[in-house]
Amino acid sequence: YHDFMFSMKASHPVVMIQAYRLLASEMMKLGWDYPLHLGVTEAGDGEDGRVKSAIGIGTLLLDGLGDTIRVSLTEDPWKEIDPCKRLRSYAESYLGKGTVPFVEQSRNIAEIKRRYVRQVAPLHRDGSVIVWGEGEVGPRGDAFFNGKEITYDEGTLTVQPLETFQMGEVAHVKDGDPSTWKRLLEVSTPFILLEMTESYLHQGRRFFDWLRETKLDLPVILMGHYPSSDEDTVIHASAELGALLADGLGEGVLLKTNLPQEKESSLAFNILQGCRMRATKTEFIACPSCGRTLFDLQEVTQKIRARTAHLPGVKIAIMGCIVNGPGEMADADFGYVGSGREKIDLYVGKECVERGIHYTEAVDRLIDLIKQHDRWIEPSQLVESAT
Structure with a gap:
């Protein structure tokens, strides 16, 4: 009997991601091509439920895994349809995007581990870096981004002055070209701001592979731009940044969105909590x-x-x-x-x-x-x- 599909749901997005990947790997070895139904079970309600669902489902869809999906919310059933459509649309927008081919060495789907980082920046006990926000984001903010920029030579690598926090200069990577990344080996910086304008997930994985090759063990904050609607911002940021964080790539997040500052900060914390990097609430x-x-x-x-x-x-x-x-x-x-x-x-x-x-x-x-x-x-x- 072969008329069925596999479902490997879990309430923990990272566990769910790993389970589906291992299943897909085993099916490839056996030559099977059964469809996969994706979902984060018991995700909850509101933004929390959408963030957890987008991290789990979105990560796999962006990897090309999954045939049907369900966002399980503790809400009226018809409210599950909208985030499903947004996830599908976002995954479709990633088709054809990518990076220069490379042999990936920084991830092992059979054993996800956080990368080792030097604790020269303010880290939490779980290894995650502070969450950044623009301006006053409320009492839970850890550090603020002042928006000033100093050009480092010609090109896309810049440094950010943070005199208020006496943290020195922070390297800001905006380009997917490894020739510009080499400048990171020449500067003294407590951590790196990673900002990719195109295909953030694929370029990000390539960047972390380069860090591994060069043995550069600085913490990395993922800086994502999401200028869409509020609903799309929650789905897109959770899926794209969550796909890296769930694999242990990245130690913090900085969001640039059209959301009010308090909501932007809340979304950043929710993404970290959904990836089990930092708990800030129940x-x-x-x-x-x-x-x-x-x-x-x-x-x-x-x-x-x-x-x-x-x-x-x-x-x-x-x-x-x-x-x-x-x-x-x-x-x-x-x-x-x-x-x-x-x-x-x-x-x-x-x-x-x-x-x-x-x-x-x-x-x-x-x-x-x-x-x-x-x-x-x-x-x-x-x-x-x-x-």
């Missing part, structure tokens, strides 16, 4: 609901998000039923799972610790569980630390 794993769900999943998700969204590093699953819920939330720290009419089971990791709680009490009990496991932070503490 991660929600929420199913799209189905006929087995016996409560308003969208309403409950919003209630839980409103009270728990301020917990960086904590993953909370909100699942409609016990059929698929426990298995598909295995990556979560805490779980809220419908178990019957108006009844909820609560999980810590993969273990069900409370059963049959009435839904009117379940959110409070979930928060109690988070507190019992020392993962709770009072919102007032975050405000104090930010100021």
Whole structure:
């Protein structure tokens, strides 16, 4: 029987990407050509769900993998169609784009590792560089780009003065020509701003291969320009930059978009969190609901998000039923799972610790569980630390 297609969905975009790539590799060895259905399961809602979906689905589509797609959102079903169309359109726009042929050495799909970098720039403990923003982006911004530029000789390599932060000069690469990259070997810089105007993904992979060949281990911030609509910006930036970050290529992001500064900064953080590079808020794993769900999943998700969204590093699953819920939330720290009419089971990791709680009490009990496991932070503490 051969009338089928493969689906290797996961709620973690990086795991999902690796699973599909390994499947495609094995199919090539066997001479199989079965179609692939792509999706990041339980992606959640809002911008978070779209970012995670675009990272996972977009990365594979830009690699030429995938035949059908679904963006699984905890929203009304018809709202899933628009991001699907935008992803398909963006992947189609990449057809015919590329770079000069080269033998890629910087990635191994069987074992994704972050590249080694010298920590001469301000890095976080997980190895990711600060997130940059233009101007005042709010209390969570780490550093700001002042827009000044000093030309380095003739050509496209420039340096950015950052006197405010006493970080010296930052090399700014704008060209896909390796002959200009050689200048990086001659300058002293804490990290590199990588800005490619054409075929960012393919040129970026080529650049990281060059860094590997030359043993240049400086951190790289991916600088992407996305002048389209707000909806396209979220999809395009997540797919293109996420494709590099998910492979361990790049240590931070700087976005140039038409979004308001606060939203631009939020999108940058969401992309880093979607690639599991840096957690700045709670991660929600929420199913799209189905006929087995016996409560308003969208309403409950919003209630839980409103009270728990301020917990960086904590993953909370909100699942409609016990059929698929426990298995598909295995990556979560805490779980809220419908178990019957108006009844909820609560999980810590993969273990069900409370059963049959009435839904009117379940959110409070979930928060109690988070507190019992020392993962709770009072919102007032975050405000104090930010100021």
